[in-house]
Amino acid sequence: MRKKISKLWKKGLNTEPEFNEETNTEIIELKKQDISADYDQNLATFKSLFSVPDNIDVKVREFTITTLNRRGFIIYLSSMVGLQIIMDSIMEPLLDNEHPAKNIPDIVSYPIASTKKNIGEITEFITGGNTALFVDGDDQCYLFETTQISGRSIEKSDNEVIVKGAKEAFNERVIDNIALIRKKIKNENLLVETQTISKRSRNNVFLVYQKDLVNEELLKTIKDKLSSLDVDSLIDLSILEQHLEERPRSLFPTLLYTERPDRASAYIEEGHIVLLMENSPASLILPATFWALFHSPEDHYLRTPYGNFIRFLRFLALFVAVFTSSIYIAITNFHVGMIPPDLLMAIAGTRERVPFPSIIEVLMMEIAFELIREAGLRVPSPIGPTIGIVGALILGQAAVQANIISPIVIIVIALSGLSSFIISDISMNFAIRITRFLFIFSAGFMGIYGVTALFIGGLYYVVSLKSFGTPYFAPMTPHSFSSKDLLIRHVPMVERFRPGYLKPKDMVKQRKES
Amino acid sequence: MPKTKTVCRIVLFFVVVMFLTGCWDRGELEDKSYVIGLGLDLSKQEGKIKVTMLLANPEVGSLQGGGGSTEKAREIISFDANDFIAAKATANSVISRSISYELLRIFVVSEEFARDPNFTTTFFEVLKDKEIRLNSYLAISKEKAAEYFLKNKPRMETRPHKYFQFMVDHGIENGLIPDSTLFRYFQSAERETDLFLAMYTTAKRLDNPRIQREDEYMAGELNATGELDDTQFIGSAVFKKGIMISKLTGQETRTVNILDDTTNIKDILVNLPDPFADDDKKQIAARIMKTKGNKIKMKLKGVRPQIYITIPLQLEIMSNPSKANYALEKNRQKLRKHIADHIEKMNEDLLKKSQTKLKGVPYPLPLYAKKYFSTIQEYKKFNWAKSYLRADIHVKAEIEIVDYGKETNRPIKVGH
Numbered sequence: 001m002r003k004k005i006s007k008l009w010k011k012g013l014n015t016e017p018e019f020n021e022e023t024n025t026e027i028i029e030l031k032k033q034d035i036s037a038d039y040d041q042n043l044a045t046f047k048s049l050f051s052v053p054d055n056i057d058v059k060v061r062e063f064t065i066t067t068l069n070r071r072g073f074i075i076y077l078s079s080m081v082g083l084q085i086i087m088d089s090i091m092e093p094l095l096d097n098e099h100p101a102k103n104i105p106d107i108v109s110y111p112i113a114s115t116k117k118n119i120g121e122i123t124e125f126i127t128g129g130n131t132a133l134f135v136d137g138d139d140q141c142y143l144f145e146t147t148q149i150s151g152r153s154i155e156k157s158d159n160e161v162i163v164k165g166a167k168e169a170f171n172e173r174v175i176d177n178i179a180l181i182r183k184k185i186k187n188e189n190l191l192v193e194t195q196t197i198s199k200r201s202r203n204n205v206f207l208v209y210q211k212d213l214v215n216e217e218l219l220k221t222i223k224d225k226l227s228s229l230d231v232d233s234l235i236d237l238s239i240l241e242q243h244l245e246e247r248p249r250s251l252f253p254t255l256l257y258t259e260r261p262d263r264a265s266a267y268i269e270e271g272h273i274v275l276l277m278e279n280s281p282a283s284l285i286l287p288a289t290f291w292a293l294f295h296s297p298e299d300h301y302l303r304t305p306y307g308n309f310i311r312f313l314r315f316l317a318l319f320v321a322v323f324t325s326s327i328y329i330a331i332t333n334f335h336v337g338m339i340p341p342d343l344l345m346a347i348a349g350t351r352e353r354v355p356f357p358s359i360i361e362v363l364m365m366e367i368a369f370e371l372i373r374e375a376g377l378r379v380p381s382p383i384g385p386t387i388g389i390v391g392a393l394i395l396g397q398a399a400v401q402a403n404i405i406s407p408i409v410i411i412v413i414a415l416s417g418l419s420s421f422i423i424s425d426i427s428m429n430f431a432i433r434i435t436r437f438l439f440i441f442s443a444g445f446m447g448i449y450g451v452t453a454l455f456i457g458g459l460y461y462v463v464s465l466k467s468f469g470t471p472y473f474a475p476m477t478p479h480s481f482s483s484k485d486l487l488i489r490h491v492p493m494v495e496r497f498r499p500g501y502l503k504p505k506d507m508v509k510q511r512k513e514s
Numbered sequence: 515m516p517k518t519k520t521v522c523r524i525v526l527f528f529v530v531v532m533f534l535t536g537c538w539d540r541g542e543l544e545d546k547s548y549v550i551g552l553g554l555d556l557s558k559q560e561g562k563i564k565v566t567m568l569l570a571n572p573e574v575g576s577l578q579g580g581g582g583s584t585e586k587a588r589e590i591i592s593f594d595a596n597d598f599i600a601a602k603a604t605a606n607s608v609i610s611r612s613i614s615y616e617l618l619r620i621f622v623v624s625e626e627f628a629r630d631p632n633f634t635t636t637f638f639e640v641l642k643d644k645e646i647r648l649n650s651y652l653a654i655s656k657e658k659a660a661e662y663f664l665k666n667k668p669r670m671e672t673r674p675h676k677y678f679q680f681m682v683d684h685g686i687e688n689g690l691i692p693d694s695t696l697f698r699y700f701q702s703a704e705r706e707t708d709l710f711l712a713m714y715t716t717a718k719r720l721d722n723p724r725i726q727r728e729d730e731y732m733a734g735e736l737n738a739t740g741e742l743d744d745t746q747f748i749g750s751a752v753f754k755k756g757i758m759i760s761k762l763t764g765q766e767t768r769t770v771n772i773l774d775d776t777t778n779i780k781d782i783l784v785n786l787p788d789p790f791a792d793d794d795k796k797q798i799a800a801r802i803m804k805t806k807g808n809k810i811k812m813k814l815k816g817v818r819p820q821i822y823i824t825i826p827l828q829l830e831i832m833s834n835p836s837k838a839n840y841a842l843e844k845n846r847q848k849l850r851k852h853i854a855d856h857i858e859k860m861n862e863d864l865l866k867k868s869q870t871k872l873k874g875v876p877y878p879l880p881l882y883a884k885k886y887f888s889t890i891q892e893y894k895k896f897n898w899a900k901s902y903l904r905a906d907i908h909v910k911a912e913i914e915i916v917d918y919g920k921e922t923n924r925p926i927k928v929g930h
Binding site for chain 2 (some may be wrong): 161342348349358447
């Protein structure tokens, strides 16, 4: 009975109508077939598949191969290929070759070539920028990798800025991105595997890992997860990130999204797996822990004391960003005796003419700060952020003079706002900023008790998070063997082990000198 | 469904925990009026007390620039009440904001009220109010507390909380007033074996005070003239079982502070008799520093208990009126011996006074006696309060002179 009711209930809640795809079984069937040896049939097939006269950048060129004296045609997408390459390396040998030869590979000396028979596969290659050559009487098609897409060159990293260390960042071309990683890891065990994850757009994802380090089980989990995706189109790595996460609605990120190839390769060297995608100027590192999101590559580039200094600063900033506003509210509303009399008098004196309760005051300023920050981000010029911060301060000054906000609140908000910038990972940054609001509410509700209760509850939650089976705070808790690069880092000579939670094939990074 | 059940339980748990907490007393801090000093006097009506509140105005003196207020820095209100906790509500008929004791720094009780046998019953209410913190100070005023607050008009410190903070902190550092927090008061009142010292203060100067040595004054006896506030903090009031019984001068208070390891005196400046002077009038200035704790040994078994106290002190000689040559080891020894004798005598005089006149030790000495007994019952049977009165107390001063001061140009040979 109960089951029945809940079933009915669920049915009633589900308002999504059922959609049926308009049938294109014909084309699907066609794609499963192989090409024929008949020239005209092939020509007709591909012309209809690519709707040739209507589709303006699909080029079909028919000609006669002089040496073989057979008819042939090439088909390619003019917007995705290097036309000069086709002219020089494919067309010219086919038309002007004077030496006797029997096979196409003997005539066309293009370096990257393959042969395919299946119509569906050939279509995929053509859409990827390859040039397909069909020869009369041949039941296979010759494919030449002529892809040449224009895009950004390798530029400086914009979002993860560091002072000391490599500056280059990933760009939208996956070939460049793989090259950037290969440049840092010169090892034949570095594998770049590809997997198609969406059905309609056929987006590829590239798995990059060290074959002799990565844990097979982890690799299998990730591959299974990728192949289980059933979507038409997945255009960006950041969308893939949301598909892969265990808890996509959680405040806290569980995958590391970075645009720095040095960071990606450092993680590959530890046994992590890196995902790359065409058109995404970043990489996705999995599994990721809290520490991975909290650290910055510069921690390791700087000398040990300096690296630890900025880590402590960052740790402090984390707490300042989360707790300053809430503790201000808690103390001024509930625990007045906690602050020194002078400060209390100063706060009380400045709040004398402010019309709102302090929680409204703080919320107003926090929201204003977030608005200015978001607006500054969207101002279409590099001086945008500067204007944003200056604007915030001027706004604050004016608000104080108009007796809407007390000056202490400006200090509190500015401090917590600026501290939040120190957490460089964008997802973590958002997580911190949103938790801050939760803490403000709990402080306004129950004072320090509320803040503590939420903190403890939040800690329980965060500890329970997992990223591909790795606990969020590993290897600190649950404890596992590692080189203990958590809150403080040691000198590089002491960090001799790869993280134990990954179960890498080789735990030891550096053998001890005997 | 077990899952729903667990979730329900967890939610219930949190709701219950929320109601158990006492954090529902949210209030904006500018809604409150902060009492800095609380004065307690006997009321004309039997069984009532007169409460005086010194309230601070947060608007004055706390803003750097930007439109200073023309309001007064403080407000004082006195009225008769049953106790000083319900008095908060009564005060609201005069004061616009709700009264808060959270910044309460000092209790000023008139000597008259402190000597009243009912004082403890009224004063123990302090423990009931959760806003009052036990690290606030207890001071005894010579006049009525209501008058004291009115007459006390510091010229340099407009903000009352700052005035009391500085006055009390520096007084304790100099050793002229005792560190009389409420915490110590209640501890001593509950132990009943030792006496408690509260700081003694007055806002009325005596008309023709006698000129004495630098620390032998009581509050009000120092003849300071000029443009100044008449309030003086020096000396102490002695409490036995929570009720005032006697007074000690500044010098005696200092001696107790040196004997007492639980207070934090810094270095104190004193005058000591000069051993090389021809007459008694010449005195040398010295800085006394106490860096190590006292060594206390007791023999409590006999008829007359024996108490041995060793006081290690470091001294810096700062003046040399008789121009003695301190480079000579002989002179140094003489000086050291002389100072040790002087300090020993001062301490023994005080302890004698405590045995005969005060009938109790004015600092927590009985705590050291406890370790000589294996059980609490034995200790109780020993009855410290009575046994102390017939104890033999031997004080030994271990003087170490770390600095003899600057060598004067022409030392006159003395002491041959």
